[in-house]
Every structure is written in C-alpha cells, then in structure tokens.
Amino acid sequence: MQRYSVFSLIKNAFNGHKGWEVAWKDPTPKSEYDVVIIGGGGHGLATVYYLAKEHNITNVAIIEKGWIGGGNVGRNTTIVRSNYMHDDNARFSEFGMNLWRNMSQELNFNVMFSPRGIINLAHSDAQMNVYSRRGNSMRLNGIDAVLLNREEVKKMIPMADFSENVRFPIFGGLMQPSAGTARHDGVVWGYARQADSMGVDIIQHCEVTGFDVVNGKIKGVKTSRGDIKTNKVGLCVAGSTSILAEKLNMTLPIETHLLQACVSEPVKPILDHVVTFGAGHFYCSQSDKGEMVMGGDLDGYNSYAQRGNLPTLQHVLTEGIAMFPFLSKLKMLRTWGGIMDMSMDGSPIIDKTHIEGLYLNCGWCYGGFKATPASGWTFAHTIAHDRVHELNAGYSLNRFHTGHLLDEKGLGTKTWIS
C-alpha cells in the first residue's frame, strides 16, 4: 500500500497526480470466506480492520448494498465523546476515545480528530445537580469532566442567550474537554483502505437477500451477486437491522426511526466547542468550513424514509435559536436524514445470538458515530473468539429479558416531544 505523507504529496504533485494508487479494490465476491460482515458503514469497516489487525483474520468480505460510507456514517454530526455515567457505557466509550486519539496515525489517513470539548448546558439548579453527579461518575472512570458555572460558560460561548428574562436561563454546564469532532468520511476511507491492504474484500453494490441456516448454525449468505459460504456472519446494518432480522426469523428490541441533521451557510469562526441545549434535544458545532452543524430529535414515528419531515426540524431549530439567538439570521444550506436502530433502553447491542456463528451489532440510537472504533474493536473480538469481551459484556441482547437494562438517559425509542 502506498503511504500517504508530505513526501508522497510532493512527489505526486510533480507528475500531475497521476501516480496515486486506488485506495481500495473492487473485487468480485469469492464463493467462501472465514467471516462475512454485512454493512459497509463505519462499524462494519472498523470491524473488518480490527479482525485483520488484531486477530489476523483476513479471509473476510464486507458486503454493502449501496456504497461504503453512504449510510449513517456519512449522515451524522461528527461528534466524538465519552461523557457517560453508567460504568458499562463509560468504559466502552473511553476505550474508544483512546482509539480516536491515535486514529490518524494508525490509519495513515487524516481523520481530522479535533478534541475541542463538549459542553452540556444546564438550565436549572436540579440539572446542575444531575450534571455534577454525572461528572463525578465520569471522573471515577478516568474520564475528564469539568462542572462550569454561568460565568465560566459565558466566557466560552458569549453568543449564547445570557439575557435576564429567558425561558431557559443558563445556570452552567458540564464539559468534557477531551471530546470533540472528527471527519466522518475520513474514518470510512481510512478503515477501508487499511482493511483492503490487509486482504479484506470490500464488496459494494451487493445486497444480502437471505441466509443459509442449518440446524441452528449459519452456513452462508445469499446475495444479489451470488451465494457466499461462511461460518461466521456479523450484522452491522444500523437502521436496516430489523429487515435482516426478519429474514432470520428474529424479532429484536429495536425500532427504526429517522433522525435529521442540518448545516447552515458557512460563517466566520464563532463557536469553538460542541454545545448541547439542556432543556430539550439540540446540539451544535461549527465545521472547519464554517457551517453550523446541528441536530436534535427523532421525527417521532417508525421510518425507513432516509429523509426528514419539516415539523421536527422546526422544533429542533426553535430550541437552537433559544440557545443561540444569532442562528435565526443564518440561511439553511442542507438538511438530511438517516435511519437509526433505536433500542428500547437507548444503549447498543454487541453480542452473539441464538444462531451459532451469527453476531449482532446494532441499537446505536443517537450515538453510533463516536462509537465506531470501539464498536469495531469489540465486535471483531466477539467474532474472532466467539465470546464477548468485557468491554461489551453490558451490551448483551438478553438484558431485555434479565432486566439488566442500560438506561443511561431513559430515552429508548421515544422522542422528547411526543
């Protein structure tokens, strides 16, 4: 594989950029693989990368119905964080933060990880108490957390609404200074390029149409480009999980819902951090191009549409304007939607299933992007060793039957507005 560096850039600049190799190949599917991963998004690509790198399993295919990175990994608001209270979530996501910090070097691809800090605003004394508790829990798990008072928040984001007679006055906030953003497409391309170089077949425009299950064991997958034999299959298909589960006669604790995001026209630098509104569901950061990147609530009803509806967007942006009044002056540049695999307790599932050789990775709700490396790492471990790692032990499928729910926020498939 050609290494990217300032020297390769200069060298290729002199020959008119004709010397660049393709970043990943376009192979025809073989008839048999050791492992098949379904879903060429961030989690799937991270999984095949860590299967090859950590477990030396390279006879692997990753199958994608569309093109890699065309789903939620290309549709999110790029936020990377680990500000969780529950131990299982905190340990998992902080493990991920360490992978994020080193990702550009490891993948030899600039994923533009920018640890600019995330601030969750508080709008009441009670909310300050809750944030203080969460911050303390984070620090016990080795995650940086700072409780900010009103004056400290005002220094960082002076353009927020600090006037006297507002409906939701800012009392302070909880900050995770090491959180931030990363370039989502870069993550896809970085993982894809490295996985391809280690021998993984990235097969795009190939739809899975069925499964071959014999005596409770997975024997292969049927695709639009022919049948593939394999003893291990991993599902990383986010909002399409329920569709594939039905082909396997499985019913899951998941509903597919639509989440929208949008960007404004680009403006000069004004917002240095990721900021979330505490009295509703709205988050905002500024991209390197200057656009305000914003998102919030689900559309509120089961949806596979991959495009949003106006009432929710209006509601979300009303919250945004309550927080940052200057947003009302900006024109909207783009809005889009992605379909989320909303689990019933708001936490993901990375586990084995009752079918031998079938592994499940789903239920990412609002937080799939930031989990990309940790999800891939633990899922690869689960597949390679046929048992869950301690980092994803809390993300079991049967917790909905044993009662060990991970209800970080008590959100589930419900929206704040319904």
Place this chain on the structure above:
Amino acid sequence: MLHIKCPYCGMRSQNEFAYGGDASVKRPELNKEISDLEWDSFVYLRKSRRGKHLELWHHISGCRQWFKAQRDTATHEIFKTLKPSEDI
C-alpha cells in the same frame, strides 16, 4: 408534513398528533399466568417493518382520541385510519 385523517375529526396536520407505536402488539391477557419471556417480548420486541405498518396515533391537540393508522414506513403514505375497536 403528514396529513392524518382522524376517524373522529377528519383530515388534520401532523402537528395535532402524537405517535403511539406499533398497534399490532398484543398485551397478554389479564390474570393469565404467563412466562417472563412472554411479558418481556410484549414490552420490548418489535417487528419494525419496512413498508405497511399498523400503528397507534393520539389526536392529542384535537379530540384526544386514540386511533389506528396503516402507514408505509418508507414512503409515509397513509392507507387507512380506523377506530381502535376496528380491525384492518
């Protein structure tokens, strides 16, 4: 913006309604001895189909009645709305 025909009030805009989830889920019968598994399945498991989906809506800013709707989850086309006692 969805336009939903409330079986009691007629066609109204989406803003007047709240969503109530999958209407095909059946609560286990009262006073019947059931296993934990049956109860957990009722509480947590959903088919979440792409395509025709029978679901509950609440006309919360209107007549405040619950009703059922059959809607396509990919196109949002609403085929039929009916009272809770009616079957499709």
